Amino acid sequence: MLKHFKTATMMLVVAMFILPATPVLAHLMLIETLEEGKVQVVYDDGTVARRAEVVVYNEQDEEISRGQVDTEGVFEYSPVEAAVIVADDGLGHRAQYVVEEDQHQAALPRGPTIALVLSGFGLIALVFHRRVRGKGS
Amino acid sequence: MxxxxxxxxxxxxxxxxxxxxxxxxxxxxxxxxxxxPRTSLLAGFFFAVSLISIPVGPSTIHPLFAGLLGVILGRRAPLALFVGLLLxxxxxxxxxxxTLGANTLMLSIPALLSHSIYHGMAGRQIILRGALVGGFSVTATVLILIVLLVSTDPAFTExxxxxxxxxxxxxxxxxxxEALVTGAALKLIAKAKPEILGVQEAKASANRAR
Structure with a gap:
């Protein structure tokens, strides 16, 4: 029984370290570039963030532009100098976007990741269920 | 949250x-x-269910079920919530x-209170107590969230x-x-596996069956 417990723990530990090693940029809220000087703020389920405030900073971390997105979640700014764009909808969601950095890194596939996590929890439950039953008999 | x-x-x-x-x-x-086993399974349940987002107005909300976790897990609820949120x-x-601390806290406090409320009302109908803690836990979570946001920046109230x-x-x-689902879920659990809800509940169920 102890062996099972060790295997399960090992699997969980390995899973916990491998998964976050993949670069992830899938925030609950995302900033997407439409064209130079034009970004759209969206949530990861595809809906538009209509009340987000966007702040644009230059290389020196100084604020160069600030404003609300329009009803389509779009915000326009002067692309000269712009280095970092931060969006905040004031409800606890916040996204940051570094201009000219490749944003197209693969996010974790949602379905399989959730399935893996759930099987991890299921495995722990099963192992301990068996341990307890083994003691009882 | x-x-x-x-x-x-x-x-x-x-x-x-x-x-x-x-x-x-x-x-x-x-x-x-x-x-x-129970703690682990409910941590998994919470992890999966609170990833579902429902668009409401300008933002999205997602189910929490802190009340349900609180009633079933009691003092183990914060552990399950923490692991779910961490993942x-x-x-x-x-x-x-x-913000992991803040997020865990605003679910743990309602969960622990839900446990006391639910078991403090033993004798009333399960579905009613379940619905009460389901609604209560969401309300309490939002209240704590508001307190945290306002203590960060009072401009949030303007x-x-x-x-x-x-x-x-x-x-x-x-x-x-959550009131509906928590009530229904606890009713179902009390019928099918009353020992999950603790000794008192199991006895009450056995008495009714007699």
Whole structure:
């Protein structure tokens, strides 16, 4: 029984370290570039963030532009100098976007990741269920 | 709840992390092997269910079920909530590591209170008590969230469409949904596996069956 417990723990530990090693940029809220000087703020389920405030900073971390997105979640700014764009909808969601950095890194596939996590929890439950039953008999 | 990194002030983040550490220590202390399967399965349930987002108005809300977890797990609930939130923060960037304390706390307190409320009303109908804690836990979570946001920046209260108003209105449907689901789920559990809800509940169920 102890062996099972060790295997399960090992699997969980390995899973916990491998998964976050993949670069992830899938925030609950995302900033997407439409064209130079034009970004759209969206949530990861595809809906538009209509009340987000966007702040644009230059290389020196100084604020160069600030404003609300329009009803389509779009915000326009002067692309000269712009280095970092931060969006905040004031409800606890916040996204940051570094201009000219490749944003197209693969996010974790949602379905399989959730399935893996759930099987991890299921495995722990099963192992301990068996341990307890083994003691009882 | 998923407050992202950078939203809360450093003081608020530090205080909530400290309190959460204490709550977690209480939650883990004296845990028995037979409690682990239940805690693990509900941590998984919470992890998956709170990733479902429902668009309401300008933002999205998601189910929490802190009340349900609280009633079933009692003092082990904060542990399950913490593990679920930690995985969400690390895997999907829902929430963040600096706000993990705040996010855990605003679900743990309602969960622990739900447990006391539910078991303090023994004798009443299960579905009613379930619905009550389901609605209560969402309300309490939103209240704590508001307190945290306001203590970071009082500007959150300004205007008719202020963050606070949006949060309150946005979560009204969730209060109804969680009240219904928690009530129904606890009713079902009490019928099928009353021992999950503790000794008293099991006895009551056995008496009714007789």
């Amino acid at each position: 998923h407050i992202a990194d950078g939203v809360l002030s450093t003081q608020v983040a530090a205080v909530t992390s400290g309190v959460t550490a204490a709550v977690l220590a209480y939650s883990v202390k004296g845990i028995k092997e037979e409690e682990i 969400q923060a690390v895997l999907f960037q829902h929430g963040g590591l600096t 205007g008719t469409f202020s963050v606070i108003n949006i949060l309150v209105v946005g979560h009204l449907p969730l209060v109804a949904i």
